[in-house]
Amino acid sequence: MATANNNLSVYDKATIPNAKNFRFGIVVSEWNTNITEGLFNGAKEALLDCGALEENIIRWDVPGSFELIFGSKKMIATQNVDAVIAIGSVIQGETKHFDFVCEATAQGIKDLNILTDTPVIFCVLTDNNLQQAIDRSGGIHGNKGTEGAIAAIKMAALGR
Numbered sequence: 001m002a003t004a005n006n007n008l009s010v011y012d013k014a015t016i017p018n019a020k021n022f023r024f025g026i027v028v029s030e031w032n033t034n035i036t037e038g039l040f041n042g043a044k045e046a047l048l049d050c051g052a053l054e055e056n057i058i059r060w061d062v063p064g065s066f067e068l069i070f071g072s073k074k075m076i077a078t079q080n081v082d083a084v085i086a087i088g089s090v091i092q093g094e095t096k097h098f099d100f101v102c103e104a105t106a107q108g109i110k111d112l113n114i115l116t117d118t119p120v121i122f123c124v125l126t127d128n129n130l131q132q133a134i135d136r137s138g139g140i141h142g143n144k145g146t147e148g149a150i151a152a153i154k155m156a157a158l159g160r
């Protein structure tokens, strides 16, 4: 189902585990910060709404989405978190750089989910233009940050 038909911010709290006993790392890319701040706000609000404690939400900033990989790896290694939300916004420019950044970031985050025991949520928008990013970071299609937070809670609770 395309996002256009599926609001990213809709969740039923009755189906979400309580997050009060979990610690969350959120690694945020500084590229397109107007977008990533909206994603972060959506994620933090959803975590708190589902019972997470403010002191159990650790935020680190990294230069770009490619650096989400190392930032998430270091967050896992040093901060004793139950899940990491990797937040980025990649927007198509004039060259093929978009393709390489998106692919490398997705593959790197996938690798962390294989190589570590801590779930890393891929909360990275990969948009053709700024409007698509705006629409998915608190706009008409909701907030992928909210979606990422719910995924992080569910994955942190997996097997508990």
Ligand SMILES: Nc1c(NC[C@H](O)[C@H](O)[C@H](O)CO)[nH]c(=O)[nH]c1=O
Residues within 6 Å of the ligand: 029, 031, 032, 063, 064, 065, 066, 067, 088, 089, 090, 091, 092, 101
């Ligand atoms: N163009 C975007 C980038 N590019 C930067 C890379 O993510 C990386 O920081 C650089 O290649 C140095 O390693 N990053 C985004 O997050 N969003 C973009 O639109």
Ligand SMILES: CC(=O)[C@@H](O)COP(=O)(O)O
Residues within 6 Å of the ligand: 090, 091, 092, 093, 094, 095, 096, 097, 098, 099, 101
């Ligand atoms: C995703 C990118 O790296 C891209 O926004 C950079 O823009 P350009 O391809 O015009 O150099």
